[in-house]
Amino acid sequence: MSDAFASPGRPMAVLLPPRAPEPIGFPRLTWRHGLFFVVAAVLIASMATAQTPPAQPPASAAEALSTAPATPFSVIIKWSPLLLKGFAFNIVISIAAMTLGTVTGVILGLGQISVNPIVRKVSWFLTQFFRNSPWLVLLFFAMFMIPFQFNIFGVIMPFPDWVKAIIGFALPVMANVSELLRGAIRSIPNGQWEAATSLGFTRTQTIWQIVLPQCVKRMLPPWMNLYSLITMATVLASVVGVTEMLTLTAQVHAAEGGRPELFAPLYGFAGFCFFLYCYPIGKLTQRLERRFNVKT
Amino acid sequence: MATAPTADAAPAWTPDQPIVSVRDVHKSFGGFEVLKGVSMDVKKGEAICIIGPSGSGKSTLIRCINALVEVTKGSILVEGQEVNDPKLDQLALRRKVGMVFQQYNLFPHKTALQNVMMAPINVLKQDKREVEERARKLIAKVRLTGKENSYPGELSGGQQQRVAIARSLCMRPDVMLFDEVTAALDPETVKEVLVTIRELAEEGMTCILVTHEMKFARDVADHIYFTDKGVIVEHAPPAEFFDNAKDERTKTFLGQIL
Ligand SMILES: Nc1ncnc2c1ncn2[C@@H]1O[C@H](COP(=O)(O)OP(=O)(O)OP(=O)(O)O)[C@@H](O)[C@H]1O
Ligand SMILES: [Mg+2]
Numbered sequence: 352m353s354d355a356f357a358s359p360g361r362p363m364a365v366l367l368p369p370r371a372p373e374p375i376g377f378p379r380l381t382w383r384h385g386l387f388f389v390v391a392a393v394l395i396a397s398m399a400t401a402q403t404p405p406a407q408p409p410a411s412a413a414e415a416l417s418t419a420p421a422t423p424f425s426v427i428i429k430w431s432p433l434l435l436k437g438f439a440f441n442i443v444i445s446i447a448a449m450t451l452g453t454v455t456g457v458i459l460g461l462g463q464i465s466v467n468p469i470v471r472k473v474s475w476f477l478t479q480f481f482r483n484s485p486w487l488v489l490l491f492f493a494m495f496m497i498p499f500q501f502n503i504f505g506v507i508m509p510f511p512d513w514v515k516a517i518i519g520f521a522l523p524v525m526a527n528v529s530e531l532l533r534g535a536i537r538s539i540p541n542g543q544w545e546a547a548t549s550l551g552f553t554r555t556q557t558i559w560q561i562v563l564p565q566c567v568k569r570m571l572p573p574w575m576n577l578y579s580l581i582t583m584a585t586v587l588a589s590v591v592g593v594t595e596m597l598t599l600t601a602q603v604h605a606a607e608g609g610r611p612e613l614f615a616p617l618y619g620f621a622g623f624c625f626f627l628y629c630y631p632i633g634k635l636t637q638r639l640e641r642r643f644n645v646k647t
Numbered sequence: 648m649a650t651a652p653t654a655d656a657a658p659a660w661t662p663d664q665p666i667v668s669v670r671d672v673h674k675s676f677g678g679f680e681v682l683k684g685v686s687m688d689v690k691k692g693e694a695i696c697i698i699g700p701s702g703s704g705k706s707t708l709i710r711c712i713n714a715l716v717e718v719t720k721g722s723i724l725v726e727g728q729e730v731n732d733p734k735l736d737q738l739a740l741r742r743k744v745g746m747v748f749q750q751y752n753l754f755p756h757k758t759a760l761q762n763v764m765m766a767p768i769n770v771l772k773q774d775k776r777e778v779e780e781r782a783r784k785l786i787a788k789v790r791l792t793g794k795e796n797s798y799p800g801e802l803s804g805g806q807q808q809r810v811a812i813a814r815s816l817c818m819r820p821d822v823m824l825f826d827e828v829t830a831a832l833d834p835e836t837v838k839e840v841l842v843t844i845r846e847l848a849e850e851g852m853t854c855i856l857v858t859h860e861m862k863f864a865r866d867v868a869d870h871i872y873f874t875d876k877g878v879i880v881e882h883a884p885p886a887e888f889f890d891n892a893k894d895e896r897t898k899t900f901l902g903q904i905l
Contacts, residue, residue: 546752546811549713550766550818551741560769564756 391623421607423616430603431620437596438624440513444595445582447517452524452581453574459525460532466554474529481526486584493519494591516588520581527577528570535566572640579629579636586621596621660727666691666822666853667712672721672731674707681707683877684721689822689855689870694848696864696885697857699874700900705857708874709824712855713744726821742771745815746824749831751807753799759786759810760795763817771818778817785813789843805836809843816847823847825856861904865889873897 421429462474481489497515501508539562547557589597600621607613665688674682681704689695697705710716712723714730714737723730725743753762763782767773786795789809799807808828815823825844829837841863848854848867858864864871865885872882873894881894892898 540750540752542748542750542752543754545715546746546748546754548715549741549744549746550814551738551770552766556769560765561754565754568756 391626423613426603426607426613427616427620430617434596434599434603434620435624437594437599438621438628441582441585441588441595441625442628444513444517444520444585444588444593445578448520448581448585449524449578451517452521453528455521456525456528457532459529460536461558463529463533464536464558478526478529478533481522482530484523486520486523487587487590489522490516490519490587490591493522512591513588513593516585516591516593519591520585520588524577524581528574531570531573531577532566535569536562538569539565568643572636572643575632575636575639579632582629582632583625586625596624660724662691664727665689665724666726667855668722668724669708669712670722670724672708672711672723673719674704674711674716675719681877682711682719685874685877685879687872687879687882689853691821691853692851693869694854694856694867695870695872696868697855697872697874698859698861698864698900699880703874704877705874706826709746709826709855709857712822712824713746714740715746738770742818743820744822744824745818745820747808747811747815747826747828749827751799751804751811751831753807753811753814755799758796758798759791759802762799762810763814766814767817782813782817785816786810788816788846789813790839803836804832805839808832808840812840812843812847822853822855825854825858827857827859829858829860859904861889861901873900875900 427434459474459478462470463478465471465474484492493515494512497510497518499510501510536558543561543565544557547561552561585595586597588595589601592598600617604613604617667687667689669685669687672682672685673680685704685708687695697708699705707716711718712725712730714735718731721731725740728740728743729735730740753759754765757765760779760782763785764775764778767778767781768775783795786792789812791806791809791813794802794806794810799810802810812823812828828844829840832840837860841860844854844856845863845867856864856868868885870882871885871888873880873888873892873896875896880896881888881892883891888897889901892901
């Protein structure tokens with residue numbers, strides 16, 4: 352610590368400001384990405400051919416063409432509008448859960464540093480409970496504990512399954528954000544609190560005007576990480592009957608006669624969609640981490 | 648700049664009385680007694696230096712003066728206001744007493760100018776334009792014109808420390824506390840900060856400084872206090888203190904340091 356402070360030319364990295372905005376764009380696509388996509392596509396296709404039952408020797412080329420079952424590729428093309436709609440639904444669930452979870456998580460995280468010992472203990476307990484439960488368990492918990500509709504001042508508010516799923520996913524997000532926030536607040540040097548106090552800031556003012564703005568930067572990379580994880584976890588909603596991408600994939604597979612050679616391409620396609628969505632987020636997270644690197 | 652007389656000063660206090668009056672202050676952390684009955688008086692416009700070995704309680708003492716640390720026993724009056732009072736009006740105290748820290752503690756997410764303006768605007772709810780004018784003047788005063796929009800991370804230690812001084816001054820305090828404000832700086836940058844403090848003292852700001860800069864203490868201080876193991880061993884005007892120390896502990900300390 353003291354070394355860092357002792358060199359005035361190189362100020363302590365923890366205190367580095369949001370410097371002159373060096374643009375953080377969407378990760379640039381390079382030829383390596385292209386290569387990766389080609390390899391992935393070939394892999395999915397070859398899995399499909401490998402599982403194609405050995406075809407009867409066709410009498411003629413023309414006959415072979417007319418009777419051959421639809422290729423996996425054409426099946427994916429045919430169903431992709433439906434599947435992508437399902438995927439969009441996963442994204443909607445993930446964004447809604449992340450938003451809800453972040454708002455409640457910040458409240459819970461602030462509760463964890465409250466001056467009121469009861470608020471502090473309750474917030475701590477809730478955080479630990481929801482952080483250490485399997486996500487699927489929390490999803491079931493939300494599904495079966497929340498009634499299908501609420502009566503708020505005479506207005507009947509229906510709670511369809513997908514809304515419950517959002518709540519179910521928001522619970523672990525809340526707990527993780529709460530813990531992230533607590534950690535970030537604790538990582539703010541004590542001197543910041545002292546300086547603020549000596550300038551007459553109250554505790555609440557210090558938290559909102561001085562501590563939290565500094566926490567945002569520290570929390571952003573792990574928060575984005577959490578978002579990736581929750582996005583991928585949204586397929587769990589298929590278990591509780593929400594019609595998202597995985598459910599639709601299974602239905603499409605069944606509609607195509609459950610042919611085993613379609614299994615890998617269809618699920619491969621689903622996985623690939625998630626990859627395409629989450630990989631850039633992961634890349635961006637890495638960049639932010641490098642940029643905000645707090646190590647001296 | 649002229650310090651306007653504060654309207655909220657306790658009625659009993661008049662400027663000819665000590666502006667800070669510490670009486671038999673004790674402070675324990677857990678069972679460990681850091682201050683064992685410290686008394687001192689600081690008159691308005693005086694600059695006093697507190698020196699002493701590491702761990703002798705210098706920081707603790709000046710933190711007590713602006714209630715960053717709670718006193719276990721004893722009394723501290725700042726302009727007649729009792730600091731060791733459960734019903735203490737903390738804001739009233741903190742607008743009278745400014746503090747500058749060893750590690751600068753600037754807010755890293757705000758520019759130099761914003762750092763200086765933040766407390767008067769958000770805490771004292773003063774007019775933004777008036778505060779900005781004052782802040783720019785203070786930044787000029789600490790010789791940082793042109794650095795208004797730099798973030799702390801873009802400034803050298805000495806520059807950061809001068810912003811921190813301007814930030815405290817923008818609250819228009821009557822007393823300034825400095826806790827080893829040059830200890831984290833390079834020898835070359837120490838000077839620029841000391842020049843700023845010296846100017847302040849010469850303008851009549853009441854300054855209480857903890858420092859290891861003996862030459863500075865000798866030049867600037869009106870009075871020197873030497874602390875060791877939680878007590879004030881002796882205090883005297885600088886000439887007498889440095890040339891005619893009476894206590895053995897003072898002599899040993901000065902022998903080591905000079
Ligand atoms: N918050 C605290 N909790 C427990 N002990 C403390 C606390 N603050 C200070 N101390 C102890 O009090 C003693 C005096 O500390 P203080 O910081 O006042 O010394 P100092 O004279 O300023 O020393 P230095 O020259 O190293 O800054 C030290 O032994 C320190 O460990
Ligand atoms: Mg100290």
